[in-house]
Amino acid sequence: MANRNVPIPRRQLYIGGEWREPVKKNRIPIINPATEEIIGDIPAATAEDVDIAVEAARKAIARDDWGSTTGAQRAKYLRAIAAKVLEKKSVLATLESLDSGKTLFESAADMDDVAGCFEYYADLAEALDSRRKTPVNLNSDSFKTYVLREPLGVVGLITPWNYPLLMAIWKVAPALAAGCAAILKPSELASITCLELGEICREIGLPSGALSILTGLGPEAGGPLASHPHVDKISFTGSGPTGSKIMTAAAQLVKPVSLELGGKSPIVVFDDIDNLDIAAEWTLFGIFANTGQVCSATSRLIVQESIASAFLDRLLKWTKNIKISDPLDEDCKLGPVVSAGQYEKVLKFISNAKSEGATILYGGERPQHLKKGYYVQPTIITDVNTSMEIWKEEVFGPVLCVKTFKTEEEAIELANDTK
Ligand SMILES: NC(=O)c1ccc[n+]([C@@H]2O[C@H](COP(=O)([O-])OP(=O)(O)OC[C@H]3O[C@@H](n4cnc5c(N)ncnc54)[C@H](O)[C@@H]3O)[C@@H](O)[C@H]2O)c1
Ligand SMILES: NCCCC=O
């Protein structure tokens, strides 16, 4: 049974190895999407704080205790962080669920993944040492030639709310393994566990400035990070429109960017399937896990015409049995979406689909038994055509749209019909 009373730590920005109040002293409320209640607040960084964090990061790479470390030395820090995450797993998972609405089961799995990711990059950091100076044979006695592998410098990491800590450490762990100094800007909708990562770094004695954590709003904290002249690279995960803004800001300085953006992925079910139940299970997992808030969610089901009716019957039977409840309930299978804004957005997609002539086969509304919280029923939409918004746009919620096909060629064409 989860402890619903886990206290929400009141943190400041984590800069240069210590907690630091934002220059403008502003804070942003933390909202629990299951109850709509304010459960705490996070510091709101602005350009002034970004400047301080960048300076701390530049100092870190110039200092021996970070800038001159070997991969093996950095691996020790990564492994210490992994161990702390596992030690605090239960509290971290609860905080993640309270903040984002993920089921406790999924949050706990995320924490295992977080620890595993730090271990994975610890291995790579150790392996880096022997590859650091790789000789290149030029068939010349006059020159000795090497490939030197060096950290890029200061990297800005801007991340989304759907896997708050996991998406952040997919960037933090490789950056630290490589010997960069990183500045993380998590999503303002779910930042608690990222701030707790700051506390873990403090506890294990990560050299100051190797990682700073700036919570805050996108344009106010993420914007100045993306356009900062002394940030050498930006790595971003989030929506396409924000990715485009970040790429534009970085382009002004010819700064490299990595962008991991949204999706509208297909799942294709052919009539030669052995076991319809297993296909149904994967289809539901693909769209309803994490309440559909997954970049790789299989939000378009493309099913062969001859089995469509039997397959939809199976999906319906199972969908009706999905337990929708507070994410901290032990057997909860579907929690709320992350925020009021996301809730409105998902319901609008559903009503637009209806207006465009699609059929809401199941769901489409707030579950009757839950009066509070940003809950949306698991929803299946049929009679969809390829010009409809619901076919083309990422909903990022528990909404599956369905089309049928006759031939394999047609299935492939439909599957690839996505930007
Ligand atoms: N490809 C992947 O691996 C992956 C993984 C998870 C989520 N996603 C995508 O993320 C999206 C959902 O996440 P989201 O709603 O948090 O995305 P978002 O684009 O709204 O926000 C992502 C981050 O960007 C920041 N941001 C917003 N405006 C900014 C600006 N002008 N300058 C700098 N930073 C800014 C936000 O504060 C947040 O930290 C979905 O589209 C989803 O598919 C992709
Ligand atoms: N399992 C993590 C998937 C990341 C995309 O949203």
Ligand code: NA
């Ligand atoms: Na929240």
